[in-house]
Amino acid sequence: TFFIDGQAFVGAQPIDNFRQAIALVGEGKSIAPPPQPTPVPEPTPVPLTEDISLEDAAGIQGDPNAPVVIVEYTDLQCPFCQRHFQQVMPELQKLIDSGEVLYAVKDFPLTSIHPQALLAANAARCAAEQNQYWPMHDMLFENQQDWSGNAGAADVFKQYAADLGLNAGAFGDCLDNHKYEETINTNLQEGVGYGVRGTPAFFINRELLPGAYPIEAFQQVIAAVKQAQ
Structure with missing residues (x-):
């Protein structure tokens, strides 16, 4: 364990992580926990005998009739979720755009280690009220380092809303009132019931793929579920 100006920095990590931590301390921010799998209380898995309801999904894109x-299940502050967004989502987007995949996001904020995750999920859903879920979702992941560990994250999210051209008053009221907190927590409890232990986690039709896997893993599962149809 290392201490950078009094803040603990745990583990044998790459030099880039040290540089990032030093920069954060220099800006007066807290050092974020190192990226690692983020377990939740041991769930009682429920066999998926029917499709997951998308009624309370945060965002949906693609052909509703896609095979x-x-x-x-995502945590917008999770480094592994960010990696999925950066490395895998561009390839999945091709399948979405071709009509092969319908893609939905549900919230799974791990607030014990990601204190801004719940607020970020609220911000994305507040943007969805103005039909801007995906632009906000993308902006949150693209700029995760700017708000993760930032006590002033709410102001950062409001600036993102302004950058996207959203109605500032409506967005601010929604965010300040934590309008979607109950729905977000319902998503989380649902995921726990389905056997989700950390983020990101994916259900491809009814097949669970837990973790930030490369596109090849998704392609294999997609091929298998299509063959089984």
Whole structure:
């Protein structure tokens, strides 16, 4: 364990992580926990005998009649979720755009280690009220380092809303009132019931793929579920 100006920095990590931590301390921010799998209390898995409801999904894109449905349980502050967004989502987007995949996002904020995750999920849903879920979702992941560990994250999210051209008053009221907190927590409890232990986690039709896997893993599962149809 290392201490950078009094803040603990745990583990044998790459030099880039040290540089990032030093920069954060220099800006007066807290050092974020190192990326690692983020377990939740041991769930009692429920066999998926029917499709996951998308009624309370945060965002949905793709053809409703697509043969493959992917449901992602995500934490917008999770480094592994960010990696999925950066490295895998561009390839999945091709399948979405081609009509092969319907893609839905549900919230799974791990607030014990990601204190801004719940607020970020609220921000994305507040943007959805103005039909801007996906632009906000993308902006949150693209700029995760700017708000993760930032006590002033709410102001950052409001600036993102302004950058997207949203109605500032409506967005601010929604965010300040934590309008979607109950729905977000319902998503989380649902995921726990389905056997989700950390983020990201994906259901491809009814097949669970837990973790930030490369596109090849998704392609294999997609091929298998299509063959089984």
